[in-house]
Amino acid sequence: MNYSQRVFCGKLSQEDVGRTVQLCGWVDAYRDHGGLLFIHLRDRSGIVQIVFSPDFTPSDVCQAAATLRPEYCITVTGAVRKRMEGTENPNIETGQLEVFVDGMTILSESDPLPFVITDKAMVAGVESAGGENVSEDLRMQYRYLDIRRPAMQNNLLLRHRIFQGVRQFLDSRGFVEVETPVLTASTPEGARDYLVPSRVHPQNFYALPQSPQLFKQLLMIGGLERYFQLARCFRDEDLRPNRQPEFTQLDIEASFIDEEFLYELIEELTVKMFAVGGIELKRPFARMSYTEAMDTTGSDRPDLRFGLRFVDVTDAFKSTNYSIFRQILQRGGCIKGINIKGQSEKLSKNVLQNEYAKEIAPSFGAKGMTWMRAENGKLESNIVQFFSEAELDELKRRFDVHDGDVLIMVADPSHSIVTSALGQLRLHLADRLGLIPENSFYPVWITEFPLFEPTDEGGVTSSHHPFTAPDRTDFDPKNIEELLSLKSRAYDLVMNGEELGGGSIRINNRDVQRKIFAALGLTEEDMKEKFGFFLRAFDFGAPPHGGLALGMDRTVSMILRTASIREVIAFPKNRSAACPLTGAPSAVKREQLAELGLLNLGEKEVLPGTAQKENLLDRVSWVSRLGIAEEERPVMETILEQADNLAALVQDLAVSEKPIRSVAPAASRTRPGAKAQRSTLATTGQLLKSAPAVKGNYFKVANIIE
Amino acid sequence: MDSIFFYRNSEKSNDSGKGALQKLKVAVQPNISVKGWPTEAGSAALADFKALEDAVVAERLSGQGANIVGSVKMSEFGFGLKGSQAGCALAEKSADAELMLDVAGEARLAAARAGVYGFKPSYGLISRIGLVGLIPSMETCGILAHNIKSIRDILQTIAGHDERDFSLPDEKMPDFSSQKIDPKKTTLGIIEEVLKDLPSGKRKVLEKELEDLKKAGFVIKELSFPDYSQFMLIHQIVGSVEASSCTGRYDSVRYGRRAPGAKNWNEMYLQSRGAAFGTLLKSYLFQGAFFQFERYNAYEDACRLRAQLVSEMQKLSAKADFLVFPTHNPAASGTVDSLADLYEQFVYTAFANVTGQPALHIPSTVDAGFQIAAKRLDDGRLLDLGDYLLSHRHGGKS
Structure with a gap:
């Protein structure tokens, strides 16, 4: 098969009428009028109607066409015609045209689909079929089919446009795109790391970066002056609706600059990005101090619409x-x-x-x-x-x-x-x-954050990170009150109540950095242990520098007005941080763990609250929260011995059958038509009657911690 | 009388009701909810708990005119018969029938003790809503009665679809109505591995029963089931894991008693749960926890083995319409002091809980009686055979 003459379905225009063309794509929808077959043929560019008729299509092609089903992948040749008056379809861009097929090859067949892909009706005046009501996990499991939907294709295309725009713009401003490592060291600050075990260094781990923060500052010390990266970052946090365990951030850092440089740069960039979605942002962006934002809206990411x-x-x-x-x-x-x-x-x-x-x-x-x-x-x-x-x-x-x-x-x-x-x-x-106007966008810079926050122990901790520059350097690192009055040179870009990104001017003077560490109550040794390699770099003429990072998934989602950031990510994780398509994360073989030296990991270190777990009996008692009285211990010792024998016995007998949990499992755990509702026993408080301790309308329990 | 009942219904009997069970006096156990009745399931874990609503079985019994006369003392969570008075109300004629959970054979063993019929229906026929269970995948609501007709009437009343119980399989309810048994067309199987282990005296009694059945025209077949001993193994492992999981809810937050003086949440659980269960049941839960947290693969392997046993049993059912088993294990010790003692009692009953098939204990005047089993959902036919045996014994007049 030769595709060199292929033209795109969605690109056909009036000028093509009369031409013979080759088209490739998928069967989006079809209507069979007994011998006369209409098909919506879809490729990335769009949809065009193709027609099979005994009048102009060879009979073997007509026969083959009768076997076509949604999402068969085909190529056809035929003549472009203007549609008869009254049969135009306003639902598609090529609705004035159709192609009379004279040849077709089925490139590959499709199984029946798990959900409908087409969202363009074949005739005027009919509502589109739409695939929006499909469960998101099913869409993710068959993401490659989901991506065939024009809406998803459009999201990915515009994401690409936005990213290209970012690269061109920053390039034109002298920024250099540099990749920083993904296998890197665990930093003791921030969110939980994703860890990757090292085989060469057993029981040692790489951490996936939560952000390239340290590397981008090292690039400034390396004299690169202007850096950016569309960086993949990883955070093992409890999932919230609009979070992903891995996400893309636009990471920017520049030397010999101040806040105004970054405001100007980022505002221009943001205006360009939002323009891709047809959104016009007015410059300059508003600015509001952290104190004002908190005092007048109660939030450090105020929605000012x-x-x-x-x-x-x-x-x-x-x-x-x-x-x-x-x-x-x-x-x-x-x-x-x-x-x-x-x-x-x-x-x-x-x-x-x-x-x-x-x-x-x-x-x-x-x-x-x-x-x-x-x-x-x-x-x-x-x-x-x-x-x-x-x-x-x-x-x-x-x-x-x-x-x-x-x-x-x-x-x-x-x-x-x-x-x-x-x-x-x-x-x-x-x-x-x-009261929130639709399609309005209100960007605002939030500035003058407090540099420190008080800790419960009467000390201070960094609000941002310890490398953020303070607004003045003549402070006394022992005066807590003064420390709490310091502002940082950090800034957040907030749009419609969502934080798109943030950054700061960094400390480049080692004396100032020492004062900050002193204020945090950290000794030189503490700091060396935590950030030794990084601090050493500041001993070699570090330039003044600062930067910012923008969450690109969230930004693109806002520009495209999608319901969630998963709509602008090709292969996202679901709400439980799993990928329904690949099954990740998944169990691994014991041998693989052995090879990585992970089988007995952590045995030497005692985890908190587990002092009593050294003994098997105490351990089982603890995990099952079954208290064992002293006089019961001999009985339980015997039970453990017997259970160990049972386990050995059943292991010896092991068969390959699929394990069953019930001899007559229910086909479906949901009853059709059943609605979730609170039990009246709960609403009337009757459930509380059997409880040993109640407070108001709640069960009363012991404190989680002493 | 007081020593049999845990709770007696003091209210007026249900004589206004009309239905198939009119005037039938039914006893339950305090793990079957009857609204307002103390429902402690024989355990301090549910101390002072009063049922908030009727179990579906109780509701259906009352709906057909039955009188629920009270609940009979039971073992802790109905596991084994230690401390249980099951069946005694029937022996003393203060009830016509009794419902109790059959977790590993309890309903049939209690029937053997009381000299009445004891029926464990197929798994998945009866709603579990309102039943305080222990081993969800194995236990079913058993029925004890003086005659097969009462068992059949009760089964027809309580079995069937329940909107609220989403663990019920979506199967068509089998027909439980009475049919005639033709002995010449009916094959009874006996498993040689079972027969072989019986002490010779008991073996002779059972062989005599089989001889009588052969004379009546039944075809008797000796079958082999080399893996028979695995039923106990699977019940022990899967049962204890499910029991451990199932009793996780007894945390002294929603019911039961809270151990005083716990300093924090973890201590509250540890101490309250430690005090809630008797040593015998606790050792079973402890065994389950050991599999859950230390040897999870043993549970997985047991579930695999269970699949194999179910299919082997199905193959055996293709060779015989019914299987004959002893009910009581004569080798089991009279006193139950440990989990091992307890399981010894279930040697001839636990198979039906593992496979979910129905089994019926037939009392005998000369001995402890014996057990017949059918394939799953053949409950109606099994009761037909019970009927036949009853009338046969009475010289053709039932």
Whole structure:
């Protein structure tokens, strides 16, 4: 078969009418009109209708065509024709055309499909079939079929465009793409590492990089000046909906630059990336300090597409008679609120009191929530009688209250509970009331993060990482209060409430670095042990440098407005960090473990809480949480001996049959039509009746830790 | 009387109900939920637990007019018969029938002890909702009664699809109705490996029974099952693993008693669970935990072996319509002090729990009686044979 004359289905145009062409692709859909067969032929470029008819198709080709089924891979030759008037299909780009087939070869057949691939209806006025309701695990198991769907192809194509754009742009700015190792050393900081055992060095491990942080700084010390990489990074974290164990980040580092250089660079880059998705971003991007973000939105990644900013009204209640507020203020607390403008119709007393104050606000960590509705020039509420006229007038002034507005306030002795709970309420209300404009994008730089956070032991720890430069260097590393007032030269790029990336200007002066370590309470030896090779590099004339990393999966997903980042990754892992297609992760053979020296790994080191596990009896007792009394020990010793014999016996008898768990297994564990619902025994609290200890509506248990 | 019952129903009897079981007095065990009744399953792990709703079997019994008269004292989680009064209510005529879980042969052994009929139905016929189980893949709700008709009526009442029990296989319910048995067209098999191990006195009694059956026209076949001893091995391993897993829920959070003074969560589990189970059952759970955490491959191998035993038993069933077994193991010691003692009692019963096939204990006036078994879902035919034997014994008049 020769494909040199092949043309693309989706590229055919009016100009091709009359031409004889060769097409290749897959059978997307077909309609059989008794002898007359219409097929949607699909390749990467699109779909065109091809027609088999005894009038112009040889009879053997017609016969072969009758065997075609969805996703057969075929090649055809035929003449491009304009469709008869009234038979055009607006669902596809080539809907004005069709190809009269005179020759066909079936290149390969397809089994019946696990799900429908076609999403283009064959006739006008018909809804597309669509494959969106297929379970995601099934799509991932047959990802190669899923990728045949035009929507997925488009996602991958645009991801490619965005990545190409990034490379071209950074190249034009003098950045050099350098690959850093994937098999590298475990760093003691950050998230959990994925480890790779070394065969040559038994019981030693490489770690997959959580980011190329150390390498990119070494490249700066290496004099490369401007570096970037579309780097694959790995983090063994508990999966959240929009996380992947491996992900791609755009890693950038440059020397002899300051924050302004990076803002300018990244803004221009971001504008270009979003333009691929037809999204126009206005420059310059807004900037907001960390403190302002926390004080007005309760989040260090604020969604600024809508208002609902916090107003601090702590001092308005300085001498209040309302005892709850008074007590909170006596304990050094604060009161903040939001004016939800003109929404009193949607937020009835019932919704505010029974849903928000009683259920939603407590679920966000607040002990309570105060609400007021503005009607006829007055504030109405269930507790409004506890406030003085002066206080209510002050609230109206501070919140700029008009009729139809709704105020909500959260008060707590803890500043962070107020901002966190109110921040979550802000997002909840915006979502519920439809206050978030569709297709709007609001980028913002968050700056001036605190350099340190306090630890429970009264010391400090780095908010970002210990190589982030402070805003000033004349601090006393022993003065905790001063340390906590330091800002870092770190910045995050936030879009619509999601962090796209972040970075910092790094420390390049070894004296400053020593002061930071001293502040962290680390000795020179501690640091050498942790980052020795890295710190040594700073002894050889390190240039001032800084950089940033952007999460590309999330960025592309946002540009393409997909429901999850898995839609923009060709072969993603599912929500339990597994790959339904390849079955990874999977068990390995014992021999493989032996070769890697992993069979008795960790035996020498005692894991916490396992002092009693050295003895088999104690170990089994511990893992099964079955306490064994002293007088029962001889019985259990005998049991272990007998069980060991049984295990040996059954191993000797071992057969190759498939193991069964039941002699009559249920075909399906779900009953068709059955709906998941809470048992009435649970909702009425009856389940609690048998419990030995109950607190409120919950089972009461011992503390997890002492 | 008090020594038999764990709980007696003080409410008025169910005489308004009409149905197939009208006026039948049925006893249960306190691992079968009847709403409001103490349901402790013979264990401190469920101390003071009162059933929140009726088990599906209890609901169906009442629905057909049966009177559930009380629950009979039972062994811990119904495993073995130590401390159990199963069958005694029938012997004393304070109940016409009794339901109890058959985990390894308990229903049949209790029937042998009481001199009544004891039936273990096929696995997968009866809803487990409301039953406090121990070995989910092996146990079924057994039925003890004075006659086959009561057993058949109860089976017809309690068997069948249950919306809430998603462990029930989606099989068509077999027909349990009464049919005539033609001895000349019926083959009874006896496994030579079973016969061989019996003490000669007991062996003669069983051979006499077989001789009588042969005279009645049945075809008697001696069959070989070299792997017979493996049933006990598989039951021990798979059973203990499932029991360990199944009793994981007794954590002193939702039911039972909490050991005082535990400093943290782990200690709470360790101490409360340590106190919840008697030493005999605990040793079984401990054995299961050993397989789960230390020798998991042994459990996998046992499940493989179980698959092979099930298929070997199916091949045997192709050679004979029914199999004849002793019920009681005369070699088993009278006192049960250890797991090994306990399992000795199940030598002739555990096979049916491993394969899920139905088995029926037939009482005898001269001896402990014997057991007949059919292939899975042939419960109706097995009861037909029981009926035939009953009437045959009475000289053709039942």
